[in-house]
Amino acid sequence: MRIAGRHWRSIALAADGWSLEVIDQTRLPFAFELQRLRCVEDAVRALCTMIVRGAPLIGVTAAYGVALAVRSDATDASLGRALQMLGATRPTAVNLAWALARMAAVLRPLAPGQRADRAYTEAAAIAEEDVRCGQAIGQHGLALLRRLAAAHPERPLNVLTHCNAGWLACVDWGTALAPLYAAHEAGLPVHVYVDETRPRNQGAALTAFELGAHGVPYTLLADNAGGHLMQRGRIDVCLVGCDRMTARGDVANKIGTYLKALAAHDNDVPFHVALPFSSIDWTLDDGFAEIPIEERAPDEVTHVAGRDETGRIVSVALAPHGAAAANPAFDVTPARLITGIITERGLADASRTGLTALYRSTRAPRAAGA
Ligand code: MRU
Numbered sequence: 001m002r003i004a005g006r007h008w009r010s011i012a013l014a015a016d017g018w019s020l021e022v023i024d025q026t027r028l029p030f031a032f033e034l035q036r037l038r039c040v041e042d043a044v045r046a047l048c049t050m051i052v053r054g055a056p057l058i059g060v061t062a063a064y065g066v067a068l069a070v071r072s073d074a075t076d077a078s079l080g081r082a083l084q085m086l087g088a089t090r091p092t093a094v095n096l097a098w099a100l101a102r103m104a105a106v107l108r109p110l111a112p113g114q115r116a117d118r119a120y121t122e123a124a125a126i127a128e129e130d131v132r133c134g135q136a137i138g139q140h141g142l143a144l145l146r147r148l149a150a151a152h153p154e155r156p157l158n159v160l161t162h163c164n165a166g167w168l169a170c171v172d173w174g175t176a177l178a179p180l181y182a183a184h185e186a187g188l189p190v191h192v193y194v195d196e197t198r199p200r201n202q203g204a205a206l207t208a209f210e211l212g213a214h215g216v217p218y219t220l221l222a223d224n225a226g227g228h229l230m231q232r233g234r235i236d237v238c239l240v241g242c243d244r245m246t247a248r249g250d251v252a253n254k255i256g257t258y259l260k261a262l263a264a265h266d267n268d269v270p271f272h273v274a275l276p277f278s279s280i281d282w283t284l285d286d287g288f289a290e291i292p293i294e295e296r297a298p299d300e301v302t303h304v305a306g307r308d309e310t311g312r313i314v315s316v317a318l319a320p321h322g323a324a325a326a327n328p329a330f331d332v333t334p335a336r337l338i339t340g341i342i343t344e345r346g347l348a349d350a351s352r353t354g355l356t357a358l359y360r361s362t363r364a365p366r367a368a369g370a
Contacts, residue, residue, distance in 0.1 A: 001167040001181070003032070003213045009172050010057050011064065011127065018071060018120070020064050024051050025168055029209035030307045037061075040069035040082045047089035047096075050200070054169020055243045055279055056130045059095030062086040063126045066103040067119035074112035079104070091292040092252055092330045093243040094281040099126055127171045133276035134173025136344035141179020141239070141274060142186060144340075144347060148237050148270070149188055156189035156217070158236045160226055163197045163254035164206035165241025165274065175241040175274040177210065179342065184216045192218040193235060195226060197254060199300040199327060223256055227263035238264045239342075242275035249335030249350030250287025251275075255328055261337040273333075273350065274342040280355065287332040298325035 001008060014021045020037040026049065027033045035051055037043050043065030046052045052061045069082030083100050090096055106122050107115050149157040159180060163169075166177035173181060183190045192211055197203035204220055211218040221229070229235050238260055244252040251257070251273050264271040284290040302319040319325065338350035348354035 001172060001210065001214060009127075009131075010054075010168050011052065011060055011171060013120075013124075018068075020061075020068070022046060022052050022061070023168065025053055025206060026051055026305075027313065028168075029205050030313050037064070037068065039072065040065045040085060043068060044085050044089055047086070053090075053202070054164060055093035055095045055241065056133075056170040056175070056276060057168070058090055058093050059099035059278055060123070060127045060130060060171055062089070062096050063099045063103050063123035064120075066100065066107070067116070067123045070107065070112075070115040070119050074115040076108075076112075079107060079115070090294060092294045093279070095243075095278045098278050102126065130171045130276065130278070131173065133278075133344040134167070134170050134175065134178045137175055137274050137276065137342055138173055138178035138182035140344075140346050141272075141342045142182040142188070144272065144342065145179055145183050145190065145237075146188060149190075152236075156191040157183075158191050158193060158234055160193040160195070160221075160229070160235045160238045160260065161207060162195040162203065162238075162240045162257050162260055164202040164210070166207055166210040168206050168210055169241065174210075175276065175279075175342075176239045177207070178274065179239065180211075180216055181214060184214065190216065192216060193226070193229065194218050194220050195223050195256065195260070196220060197256065198223055199304075201304070202254065226260050227267075230263050230267040230269050235264075235267075235269050238269060238271045240271075240273055242273050242279045243330055244284075244287075244291050245273070245275055245280050245341070245350070245355075246284040246287045246290065247280070247282050247355060248285050248287075248352050249338060249341070249355065250291075251333045251335075251338060251350065252287060252291045252293070252330045253333065255331050258331040258333045258337075261333040265337050270339040271337060272340050272342055273338055276344055277359065280359075287334065291330075291332055293331070294329040296327045296329045298327055301325035301327050 024033045024035045065086045166174035194207045195203045303315045335350040345358045
């Protein structure tokens with residue numbers, strides 16, 4: 001996607017042909033800085049500290065992390081250690097386990113001497129697939145947005161989104177934001193309400209940055225404002241991403257998504273989830289009982305990062321020193337609150353029937369364990 005007229009991806013091979021360059025998402029929107037990942041430990045650190053984040057990008061980074069590991073030591077022990085370390089970084093987005101399982105299946109049968117080249121090839125294939133998925137989600141989502149916009153051609157379509165499900169969360173394009181970029185390119189007027197998305201503010205920092213850089217009109221909202229706007233008829237559709245969808249259509253996504261789905265349901269606002277196949281966990285059914293929810297450090301709740309008047313990026317306290325804080329990073333929205341899903345294969349209901357109709361016709365690449 002474009003920043004100041006230049007095309008960027010969130011992750012790319014560096015000029016040396018083997019290390020990785022990623023955009024440091026902890027510094028956005030104030031500083032645009034690249035970080036170099038040279039070993040599997042760098043990839044683990046980037047995932048844990050959320051230098052890279054977003055379900056599809058987590059998977060791609062983990063795949064390249066395996067490639068970095070086997071480049072320096074291609075033994076079974078090194079491969080096993082890399083899979084274990086990377087797999088322990090972020091528990092909720094199934095794209096991580098999916099990408100690691102795919103790398104393991106390709107690399108384990110090979111002799112160590114053949115592993116490094118093959119690992120880079122497979123990681124690149126995962127990255128390219130993600131770009132194609134984002135483009136396809138964009139086009140399918142555009143068809144949906146056109147239908148919704150036809151109800152009031154006199155004004156832009158007002159879309160509410162939560163967290164960041166744009167190109168920064170993927171390799172390019174995004175999931176929930178892909179249809180908005182496609183609409184913008186196609187000349188369909190859209191306006192995006194962006195939830196700030198406490199505690200880490202991915203909406204305020206990342207979605208606002210992306211949309212602004214691309215010229216898509218947006219308005220930032222405090223997280224608690226969405227229900228009010230829906231009651232006033234100011235939101236036409238909610239469009240969010242996904243970290244894990246179960247086989248029956250329950251969706252884990254950034255904390256706060258569920259509350260938006262409840263408000264949308266109460267106000268008859270369509271609520272759509274955009275995701276690639278790699279976010280579907282066919283092994284799970286009941287999202288509440290079975291999806292692991294990442295619990296992050298309390299200081300993400302008690303403190304907030306921002307830029308002070310001297311231009312430095314600083315963290316400031318919001319709560320009394322020593323305040324207890326809980327920080328569940330994701331919640332689960334039940335399928336019954338989801339109007340529909342947008343995948344690289346098209347639109348469907350968030351249900352077992354909807355998912356199997358999309359994915360049964362050919363041997364679709366499947367996520368975790370399917
Ligand atoms: O904790 P994060 O920033 O990795 O969470 C990201 C989200 O919840 C996104 O909405 C999700 O990954 C959608 S993916 C494009």
